[in-house]
Amino acid sequence: MTKIGISILSSDLLNLEKEIKSIEQSNVDYIHIDVMDGHFVPNITFGPDIVAQIKRVTNIPLDVHLMINHPEKYIETFASVGADILTVHYEACDQLDEVLSLIRRHGCKPGLAIKPTTNIESIKKYLDKVSLVLQMTVEPGFGGQTFIEDTLENLQVLNQYRSNHHLNYMIEVDGGINNITGKICANAGTDVLAVGSYYINALNREKAIQELKK
Numbered sequence: 001m002t003k004i005g006i007s008i009l010s011s012d013l014l015n016l017e018k019e020i021k022s023i024e025q026s027n028v029d030y031i032h033i034d035v036m037d038g039h040f041v042p043n044i045t046f047g048p049d050i051v052a053q054i055k056r057v058t059n060i061p062l063d064v065h066l067m068i069n070h071p072e073k074y075i076e077t078f079a080s081v082g083a084d085i086l087t088v089h090y091e092a093c094d095q096l097d098e099v100l101s102l103i104r105r106h107g108c109k110p111g112l113a114i115k116p117t118t119n120i121e122s123i124k125k126y127l128d129k130v131s132l133v134l135q136m137t138v139e140p141g142f143g144g145q146t147f148i149e150d151t152l153e154n155l156q157v158l159n160q161y162r163s164n165h166h167l168n169y170m171i172e173v174d175g176g177i178n179n180i181t182g183k184i185c186a187n188a189g190t191d192v193l194a195v196g197s198y199y200i201n202a203l204n205r206e207k208a209i210q211e212l213k214k
């Protein structure tokens with residue numbers, strides 16, 4: 001069964017606790033938190049304090065997507081405030097091996113993210129060290145964008161590579177996921193759908209989840 005993580009990026013931030021409770025009602029697998037630094041991506045969002053506060057009000061595992069330069073400086077902090085999965089971008093790391101083992105040492109599952117145009121070949125040598133690979137299906141930075149279909153090929157490569165090498169990382173997609181694109185990604189071997197605006201803006205959130213799970 002494909003897992004679902006809800007991105008709170010487009011949620012009602014003045015009423016975040018209410019939003020978290022609504023997400024809990026939808027019985028999803030993760031809360032996806034997009035951390036942006038205004039350098040790696042042209043937008044600024046959440047820091048560790050908000051992650052700590054979210055952790056205090058929910059037991060849903062936190063999937064923290066770091067879209068920041070020099071993530072190594074912040075791993076310990078995000079781990080200490082309760083991140084369960086900590087995902088860093090391939091494009092943002094000089095010493096990726098060290099960053100991934102740092103994440104593991106701090107008790108989190110290491111995730112590796114790539115932008116839509118990054119060559120999938122460049123991350124293959126790290127795939128035995130990660131718990132999750134996050135394929136961005138839009139350019140990182142903003143919610144509400146349109147799914148980029150060219151990324152589908154990478155999902156097939158990741159799925160094939162995993163079975164050929166007997167690895168067990170999860171494959172996550174993030175950006176422009178709705179009932180249609182989510183199904184296409186699930187059929188291509190995706191395990192986790194990060195879903196933002198499709199769920200947050202839905203008139204009926206339960207129905208949106210049912211459509212995603214179909």
Ligand SMILES: O=C(CO)[C@@H](O)[C@H](O)COP(=O)(O)O
Pocket residue numbers: 007009010032034065138139140141142143144145174175176177194195196197198
């Ligand atoms: O990481 C990102 C954007 O950079 C995502 O997590 C988005 O927040 C997903 O939002 P939608 O595309 O589903 O609206």
Ligand SMILES: [Fe+2]
Pocket residue numbers: 007032033034065174194
């Ligand atoms: Fe994200």
